[in-house]
Amino acid sequence: MDNETVAAVLKEAQRFWLKWRDRVPARDSEQWNELSNEAGMIKQKYGARMVRKWEGPTPTMEEEPVAAPIVNWFMDELEARERAAYGKREIHG
DSSP states (O other): OOHHHHHHHHHHHHHHHHHHTTOOOOTTSHHHHHHHHHHHHHHHHTOEEEEEEEOSSSEEEEEEETTHHHHHHHHHHHHHHHHHHHOOOOOOO
16 A cells, blocks of 8 residues: 555545544434445445454454554444433444
8 A cells, every 4th residue: 555545544534533523423313324334435445455353262364444443443432422422222233
């Protein structure tokens, strides 16, 4: 991956974060669907790479979207903020 692609991943992830960080919608809203779809599109846009995953006693190699670590981190934080703002609910699905 060249420097321009790395910069593009970071810029797009930052735009996503700045857009949603202070206006986290309820999980059962259309806006949450929009937020989730945007995260998925960012992860899909930059392709995938093979990463080592530890599941059990030995590592395995799995394909993961290139932008997944940062986008998933942001999603974890947005989910925590959603729970804090709207109360803890069971997640179905």
